Amino acid sequence: AQSVTQPDIHITVSEGASLELRCNYSYGATPYLFWYVQSPGQGLQLLLKYFSGDTLVQGIKGFEAEFKRSQSSFNLRKPSVHWSDAAEYFCAVGANSGYSTLTFGKGTMLLVSP
Amino acid sequence: DAGVIQSPRHEVTEMGQEVTLRCKPISGHNSLFWYRQTMMRGLELLIYFNNNVPIDDSGMPEDRFSAKMPNASFSTLKIQPSEPRDSAVYFCASTFQQGYGYTFGSGTRLTVV
Numbered sequence: 747a748q749s750v751t752q753p754d755i756h757i758t759v760s761e762g763a764s765l766e767l768r769c770n771y772s773y774g775a776t777p778y779l780f781w782y783v784q785s786p787g788q789g790l791q792l793l794l795k796y797f798s799g800d801t802l803v804q805g806i807k808g809f810e811a812e813f814k815r816s817q818s819s820f821n822l823r824k825p826s827v828h829w830s831d832a833a834e835y836f837c838a839v840g841a842n843s844g845y846s847t848l849t850f851g852k853g854t855m856l857l858v859s860p
Numbered sequence: 861d862a863g864v865i866q867s868p869r870h871e872v873t874e875m876g877q878e879v880t881l882r883c884k885p886i887s888g889h890n891s892l893f894w895y896r897q898t899m900m901r902g903l904e905l906l907i908y909f910n911n912n913v914p915i916d917d918s919g920m921p922e923d924r925f926s927a928k929m930p931n932a933s934f935s936t937l938k939i940q941p942s943e944p945r946d947s948a949v950y951f952c953a954s955t956f957q958q959g960y961g962y963t964f965g966s967g968t969r970l971t972v973v
Binding site for chain 2: 778782787791792840846847848849
């Protein structure tokens with residue numbers, strides 16, 4: 747069975763500083779990997795996805811993520827955080843097979859300090 | 861494209877009452893998912909449909925929960941009778957292909973008192 751671990755429940759970053767949110771997954775083959783963002787009272791919005799090719803993927807809002815097979819990781823990064831990035835971030839893993847569904851991590855809450 | 865549309869946005873009901881949540885997926889999407897989000901358990905997949913057929917309902921908590929998808933543009937999640945522990949945000953999501961990720965609705969915040 748596939749699973750996702752986001753080891754950080756909360757992270758606080760100063761505005762303008764760089765950000766890295768960690769995600770580790772468990773899956774037997776090459777997975778589909780996603781990062782979503784959820785602002786308060788809103789649904790989840792897709793930031794970026796990986797399912798093949800270049801292991802560094804670019805997403806919306808200046809975010810990027812790198813797939814590292816050897817570490818079973820898919821960490822999310824942003825070089826300079828803006829106050830509007832404060833939200834909850836979810837990593838998800840899926841499979842390229844049949845009726846597979848996405849499995850989500852527990853989420854990381856990002857707080858941005860002035 | 862209006863996205864995935866859920867109604868109502870908020871629902872407050874008394875224990876024992878029937879609750880029906882509604883979802884309209886994006887036109888052309890053939891898979892639809894119902895998730896429940898709570899602080900304690902995070903995002904849980906309740907059930908999903910492919911081409912209007914329920915594929916996996918193993919996440920449905922108990923017989924009080926039921927879901928239907930009578931056509932490609934509409935789905936309902938019903939709780940009867942509702943209990944306080946059902947209080948959560950319920951999300952509907954749809955996709956046309958697994959690798960492209962899901963599009964989520966804005967959710968229904970359910971409070972059972």
